[in-house]
Amino acid sequence: MASVENLDGHHSTGSFPADPMHQFEIARYVDINIGGFDISFTNSSLFMVIAVILISFFSIFFVRKQALVPSRMQSLVELSYEFVSNMVRQNVGQEGKQYFPFIFTIFMFVLFLNMLGMMPYSFTVTSHIAVTFALAFLIFLLVTIVGFVKHGFGFFGYFAPKGVPIFMLPLLVIIEVISYFTRPISLSVRLFANMMAGHTMLKVFSGFVISMGIVGGWLPLGVMVAFTGLEILIAFLQAYVFTILTCIYLNDSLHMH
């Protein structure tokens, strides 16, 4: 079996023809270094640019001719708009309307990155914790700022739920504070772990197809097809969960408990 060099220079001689982690490697296309910060244009950046271009094309060009009876593509745009709009209305309420553009952007961005990652030879941007944590931390900051703008210092009351016996309060405040501050971590790790584990699993099974040969290889190939279907479901579901949790967090800071 071929020995593949990992990112940190170790040689891993796994029993698979290809290293399942190879797909997550960052490749620099254009080296850019400003003030000691490495902001090179990588394959990760390339796929983010592709996603943004696709989303813009999707949501600007297809609704340019606004027909009363929508064309197929126009109804697809309307479908995704209504999907997110319903999600915001049900989870945040009427006040959430002004945050709709932000939540729609988050949903479309994560969905397109997940779906682009399902294409062969593409790169899954959301399988890197740096990207998902940056997104989750942005949401965490926004939600906290919204809470403080709306409620002022009264937002600290969020950590002390009403109607709790006074002797329980110190313990509960600690739990509430911890659960509040682990939000960006759980939000980002959920998306990143799902995407990374799923894509690694696909690569491991495609390794079985090669290593089991022309006779036995058909079984893992069939499993691969089913797993690819499952992964497409997961790609959508994780974008959905990421967005709905954003809505729930926003609702928490708008309406407290």
Next chain:
Amino acid sequence: MEAEAAKYIGAGIACLALAGAGIGIGLIFSSYLQGALRNPSAAQAQFPNLLLGFALAEATGLFGLLVALILLFVV
């Protein structure tokens, strides 16, 4: 014990987290089906919650898988 062997054993143990995820996903779908068969008219409204619960339960198992992958490929 060799460090390499301990790494593989640790990765195997970390994958036990997936048992919990399996139990959780099974419970979610069984409860949904029980509820849906008792009151089919209310089932459709709870479908998003089913998916949300499924994704949340699955993610906890994946944290364990992530630990296994880190042990195998990073440490």
